[in-house]
Amino acid sequence: xxxxxxxxxxxxxxxxxxxxxxxxxxxxxxxxxxxxxxxxxxxxxxxxxxxxxxxxxxxxxxxxxxxxxxxxxxxxxxxxxxxxxxxxxxxxxxxxxxxxxxxxxxxxxxxxxxxxxxxxxxxxxxxxxxxxxxxxxxxxxxxxxxxx
Amino acid sequence: xxxxxxxxxxxxxxxxxxxxxxxxxxxxxxxxxxxxxxxxxxxxxxxxxxxxxxxxxxxxxxxxxxxxxxxxxxxxxxxxxxxxxxxxxxxxxxxxxxxxxxxxxxxxxxxxxxxxxxxxxxxxxxxxxxxxxxxxxxxxxxxxxxxxxxxxxxxxxxxxxxxxxxxxxxxxxxxxxxxxxxxxxxxxx
Numbered sequence: 311x312x313x314x315x316x317x318x319x320x321x322x323x324x325x326x327x328x329x330x331x332x333x334x335x336x337x338x339x340x341x342x343x344x345x346x347x348x349x350x351x352x353x354x355x356x357x358x359x360x361x362x363x364x365x366x367x368x369x370x371x372x373x374x375x376x377x378x379x380x381x382x383x384x385x386x387x388x389x390x391x392x393x394x395x396x397x398x399x400x401x402x403x404x405x406x407x408x409x410x411x412x413x414x415x416x417x418x419x420x421x422x423x424x425x426x427x428x429x430x431x432x433x434x435x436x437x438x439x440x441x442x443x444x445x446x447x448x449x450x451x452x453x454x455x456x457x458x
Numbered sequence: 459x460x461x462x463x464x465x466x467x468x469x470x471x472x473x474x475x476x477x478x479x480x481x482x483x484x485x486x487x488x489x490x491x492x493x494x495x496x497x498x499x500x501x502x503x504x505x506x507x508x509x510x511x512x513x514x515x516x517x518x519x520x521x522x523x524x525x526x527x528x529x530x531x532x533x534x535x536x537x538x539x540x541x542x543x544x545x546x547x548x549x550x551x552x553x554x555x556x557x558x559x560x561x562x563x564x565x566x567x568x569x570x571x572x573x574x575x576x577x578x579x580x581x582x583x584x585x586x587x588x589x590x591x592x593x594x595x596x597x598x599x600x601x602x603x604x605x606x607x608x609x610x611x612x613x614x615x616x617x618x619x620x621x622x623x624x625x626x627x628x629x630x631x632x633x634x635x636x637x638x639x640x641x642x643x644x645x646x647x
């Protein structure tokens with residue numbers, strides 16, 4: 311069983327490598343290649359909007375990869391490359407939205423939801439505790455019909 | 459009273475959610491707002507499509523308001539938009555500058571694309587005063603173009619006044635472009 315699983319996993323790894331979209335030659339410097347790989351995975355393809363430019367074989371995605379490559383070869387930093395693209399396509403091209411007034415709610419949402427959830431849970435627990443103190447019989451009845 | 463509050467909170471959250479969804483209905487996720495409006499048009503320096511000897515640049519177009527229409531011959535919406543461009547060319551003095559973008563998809567020879575674009579124009583009509591030929595596609599990227607057709611209105615001092623993504627329909631022309639163009643063409647503004 312584990313052998314089968316391993317074989318499948320290995321096959322999967324091999325195929326993903328084989329169907330890579332980007333057919334440009336790799337950078338000679340592995341560090342540059344790593345930067346390039348990271349960058350194209352966080353930039354959105356503007357025509358095929360739910361793909362990154364690394365995933366997309368749209369011709370615009372190829373052009374954008376070429377621009378990223380060119381800017382890297384010019385010695386620009388990652389941030390300068392992101393700025394180059396947001397100057398043209400707005401923050402929309404970034405899969406990782408920047409923290410700024412417009413996105414405060416977006417970034418705060420997970421935390422807020424956890425707080426709301428904890429608050430609600432606490433309220434329920436406190437209310438039940440109070441009900442148990444006031445009228446223990448009612449709670450027992452509730453428990454019998456309630457969760458397993 | 460306490461029970462009522464417990465009902466109101468989920469109801470309130472539900473109303474907020476419906477509000478978001480309702481506004482979402484009127485938001486086109488495919489329409490990326492242009493950060494370029496009110497900014498100078500990106501500089502470019504390209505061959506003319508029909509006359510490769512000629513160079514088209516911001517400099518050669520300065521001093522007049524113009525429409526910059528991004529198109530190519532394999533774009534279906536451009537074909538749909540084309541009669542409207544022909545009509546604008548006939549009825550208005552506003553020059554229509556073409557930006558032929560992504561005509562050739564790699565690895566096609568750009569010259570094959572050039573010939574195809576020219577024959578497209580001779581078949582359907584040519585509304586363009588000049589056509590810049592963006593072989594590399596990088597001028598289109600500098601303009602933030604992500605699909606054809608896209609149309610920019612550029613002021614005499616080289617500022618982008620408006621951008622439209624998709625075909626120009628008579629309504630779009632009347633409501634989005636006409637108010638910015640003003641009535642008498644060629645007057646100082």
